[in-house]
Amino acid sequence: MNEPEQAPGFRPLYAQIKDLMLGRLASGHWRPGDLLPSEPKLATEFGVSQGTARKALDALADMHLLVRRQGKGTYVTAHTPDRALFHFFHLVRNDGAHQLPDSRVLGLREGQASPAEREHLDLPAGSSVIRIDRLRSLDGVPVLCERLVVSAEMFPGLADRDLEALPNTIYELYEREFHAPIASAVERISAIPADAEDARLLGLAPGSPLLQVDRVALGHDARPVEWRVSRCDSRNHHYLNELR
Amino acid sequence: MNEPEQAPGFRPLYAQIKDLMLGRLASGHWRPGDLLPSEPKLATEFGVSQGTARKALDALADMHLLVRRQGKGTYVTAHTPDRALFHFFHLVRNDGAHQLPDSRVLGLREGQASPAEREHLDLPAGSSVIRIDRLRSLDGVPVLCERLVVSAEMFPGLADRDLEALPNTIYELYEREFHAPIASAVERISAIPADAEDARLLGLAPGSPLLQVDRVALGHDARPVEWRVSRCDSRNHHYLNELR
DNA sequence: CAGTGGTCTAGACCACTTA
DNA sequence: AAGTGGTCTAGACCACTGA
Numbered sequence: 001m002n003e004p005e006q007a008p009g010f011r012p013l014y015a016q017i018k019d020l021m022l023g024r025l026a027s028g029h030w031r032p033g034d035l036l037p038s039e040p041k042l043a044t045e046f047g048v049s050q051g052t053a054r055k056a057l058d059a060l061a062d063m064h065l066l067v068r069r070q071g072k073g074t075y076v077t078a079h080t081p082d083r084a085l086f087h088f089f090h091l092v093r094n095d096g097a098h099q100l101p102d103s104r105v106l107g108l109r110e111g112q113a114s115p116a117e118r119e120h121l122d123l124p125a126g127s128s129v130i131r132i133d134r135l136r137s138l139d140g141v142p143v144l145c146e147r148l149v150v151s152a153e154m155f156p157g158l159a160d161r162d163l164e165a166l167p168n169t170i171y172e173l174y175e176r177e178f179h180a181p182i183a184s185a186v187e188r189i190s191a192i193p194a195d196a197e198d199a200r201l202l203g204l205a206p207g208s209p210l211l212q213v214d215r216v217a218l219g220h221d222a223r224p225v226e227w228r229v230s231r232c233d234s235r236n237h238h239y240l241n242e243l244r
Numbered sequence: 245m246n247e248p249e250q251a252p253g254f255r256p257l258y259a260q261i262k263d264l265m266l267g268r269l270a271s272g273h274w275r276p277g278d279l280l281p282s283e284p285k286l287a288t289e290f291g292v293s294q295g296t297a298r299k300a301l302d303a304l305a306d307m308h309l310l311v312r313r314q315g316k317g318t319y320v321t322a323h324t325p326d327r328a329l330f331h332f333f334h335l336v337r338n339d340g341a342h343q344l345p346d347s348r349v350l351g352l353r354e355g356q357a358s359p360a361e362r363e364h365l366d367l368p369a370g371s372s373v374i375r376i377d378r379l380r381s382l383d384g385v386p387v388l389c390e391r392l393v394v395s396a397e398m399f400p401g402l403a404d405r406d407l408e409a410l411p412n413t414i415y416e417l418y419e420r421e422f423h424a425p426i427a428s429a430v431e432r433i434s435a436i437p438a439d440a441e442d443a444r445l446l447g448l449a450p451g452s453p454l455l456q457v458d459r460v461a462l463g464h465d466a467r468p469v470e471w472r473v474s475r476c477d478s479r480n481h482h483y484l485n486e487l488r
Numbered sequence: 489c490a491g492t493g494g495t496c497t498a499g500a501c502c503a504c505t506t507a
Numbered sequence: 508a509a510g511t512g513g514t515c516t517a518g519a520c521c522a523c524t525g526a
């Protein structure tokens with residue numbers, strides 16, 4: 001009889017080291033932008049060879065949680081407009097041009113979480129959330145209206161911010177001011193008819209097809225941080241996905 | 245003054261070996277399903293250490309061109325319904341269920357390539373193409389109508405096939421019978437209004453929003469093999485994309 | 489049991505960055 | 508010149524597969 005558990009019962013050393021490092025990222029011991037100790041230092045610190053430490057670091061770099069730069073060192077990934085553009089913004093112009101849209105904040109309010117909001121953000125009953133509505137433009141033309149929802153508890157004071165002070169790439173704000181860096185996301189894309197509000201904001205006829213991107217963004221611990229629903233006029237833009 | 249060229253002027257050994265292996269895949273020297281020689285054999289054959297050969301193999305496995313199985317060996321990736329489902333079919337039911345649709349072929353015809361078809365498939369003027377129209381159903385409900393376009397030269401005899409004999413996962417056919425395996429793809433997604441034909445096939449009102457997925461599928465040599473446009477009723481299904 | 493890929497180590501050297 | 512990550516090698520051992 002073998003052991004009843006089907007679990008591997010074996011976890012490579014480098015994977016264990018990777019998990020320890022992940023813990024340091026999730027706990028904030030290592031923060032976005034930080035320079036990590038060098039490979040030899042980490043190796044002796046964790047009691048493994050440099051090659052094993054390297055394999056753990058490479059795995060985290062593959063997940064885009066770390067960035068390695070030859071000659072300089074290994075850094076914790078920080079959100080920049082570039083990262084937002086190439087990693088999290090998949091809407092491109094039909095001719096292929098790739099650029100980040102401007103944002104105009106239309107509203108920022110706190111309120112009781114709806115059941116859908118609680119489910120998407122994994123919040124208990126009675127939680128409150130902060131909702132941000134934005135209209136985003138490419139080449140000066142409004143193409144995208146979106147609602148962002150986050151836990152009010154996780155983002156204290158966000159509801160009292162000046163609308164104008166919110167940065168265009170808001171994940172920078174999450175990570176810099178609320179220590180809630182975004183590590184990954186899941187997007188669900190569908191086609192919906194424009195409602196009256198969407199139509200007005202985007203200058204379309206009600207009922208026009210819109211591309212809806214429903215995104216839950218996750219932290220390093222894989223717990224949801226933000227739920228975002230974007231509705232896009234996709235006559236001149238499309239969502240680009242490369243399958244490798 | 246440094247050398248005028250900005251090119252790296254340096255390419256790691258394992259990358260060169262990887263390129264050589266890619267050549268064997270692109271040329272058909274290694275074909276889908278084949279078992280590759282063992283690491284030590286490849287290493288001596290290419291005149292490098294086993295570690296370097298391994299790094300090249302790992303890189304190709306990361307691109308999903310090879311599959312490595314401990315205890316068995318390294319295989320060239322072959323298309324299976326599983327691969328189609330998890331790697332190339334991103335439409336899932338709103339409740340999360342993930343399954344491959346049935347296909348009913350509506351038409352299979354050869355004709356002169358339109359300018360758009362020539363551009364998508366990188367064909368010279370005067371080329372002919374084969375077009376396949378399919379209606380695909382999930383849970384017995386038609387949700388997706390699509391047109392596939394391929395070069396007639398690359399797929400000799402395809403136009404004379406029996407409609408019923410085309411497999412549901414057609415990439416298997418491309419690779420098995422025409423030695424044209426699909427290695428990657430680029431998808432462009434937008435929302436469009438249903439035309440009369442789409443509406444009839446999918447049981448919708450004309451003008452209803454449809455999710456359009458425009459895909460160019462590429463071979464190992466990164467040249468286009470198939471252009472496919474799918475239009476989906478996205479009321480009960482959506483396109484799922486995970487950003488890591 | 490032999491053969492495969494997977495892990496781990498140790499050490500040498502290379503390319504890049506900064507001072 | 509010193510320090511970083513990146514490459515390359517060689518060898519030992521482990522986990523998995525199938526005869």
